[in-house]
Amino acid sequence: MSALRRLVAANRRACNRLAARYPGFFGYPSYHDELRARVERDLEKGLGPVLEAGGIDRPMLARDAGYRYDGLDIEEKPSCHEIYDRFFVQSIEDPIPERYGVILSMTLLEHVPDNAAAARQIHDALLPGGATHHYVPSKGHPYALILRLVGPRWQKRLIGALRTAESAAITGYPTFFDHCSVRQMARLLREAGFEDVDLRCFYRANDYFAFLVPAFVLATAFENLCRALGWSYFASGFVISGRKPQET
Numbered sequence: 001m002s003a004l005r006r007l008v009a010a011n012r013r014a015c016n017r018l019a020a021r022y023p024g025f026f027g028y029p030s031y032h033d034e035l036r037a038r039v040e041r042d043l044e045k046g047l048g049p050v051l052e053a054g055g056i057d058r059p060m061l062a063r064d065a066g067y068r069y070d071g072l073d074i075e076e077k078p079s080c081h082e083i084y085d086r087f088f089v090q091s092i093e094d095p096i097p098e099r100y101g102v103i104l105s106m107t108l109l110e111h112v113p114d115n116a117a118a119a120r121q122i123h124d125a126l127l128p129g130g131a132t133h134h135y136v137p138s139k140g141h142p143y144a145l146i147l148r149l150v151g152p153r154w155q156k157r158l159i160g161a162l163r164t165a166e167s168a169a170i171t172g173y174p175t176f177f178d179h180c181s182v183r184q185m186a187r188l189l190r191e192a193g194f195e196d197v198d199l200r201c202f203y204r205a206n207d208y209f210a211f212l213v214p215a216f217v218l219a220t221a222f223e224n225l226c227r228a229l230g231w232s233y234f235a236s237g238f239v240i241s242g243r244k245p246q247e248t
Helices: 003-021 031-044 115-125 142-150 152-162 165-170 182-192 213-229
Strands: 050-053 069-073 086-089 100-106 126-137 195-202 237-243
Touching: 003 213, 031 100, 031 126, 031 195, 031 237, 100 115, 115 126, 115 182, 142 213, 182 195, 182 237
Parallel strands: 050 069, 050 100, 069 086, 100 126
Antiparallel strands: 126 237, 195 237
């Protein structure tokens, strides 16, 4: 292990100890739990089938006899065809070949170059009264500002050097953060035809700064300040939902 990796590993262990000892300062509710709860409420209402975009071999849900569960991504792995009932290899910006009651994604839309096109395709692919739910990392958070500054070429190198091997294996895809702010994404959904647009902000992405204890503490303090003041632009991300109107 290189000296840099040993230093990063030591700092990450120290950050984990701090987070465990002071959960009130370093902890925050899970966006994953919020997103899943929204999806499950719609499934309880009988909305289905379901499409998860960008989940590849890490799906949020499990195949269930009660509804069809399809996947969509720009790449595939052999397990994708076992995890989902059907799997489509394409961009969310392109026409979706089936119709769904629920379409969801988690940490996908920041990687999409044209989210206006994505919103239109999602709307077109939903059945009347269907719902869409997404967790979107926000372009105003410090880690997003750094990624946007360094560009795609250096993003993967930095992530590989400063994050854990597990995190580096599932991150590092090019990020564009197109319309990835609370106001811009809500406007996109409404312009695409969605109603009942609803969102919740989250303020915790300090793990990106756990390579150095002072950076971890400062990032967390900044997140806590933004949460207290309601500065949604600087949120680490947000869960956003919309519903396709019922056709008359």
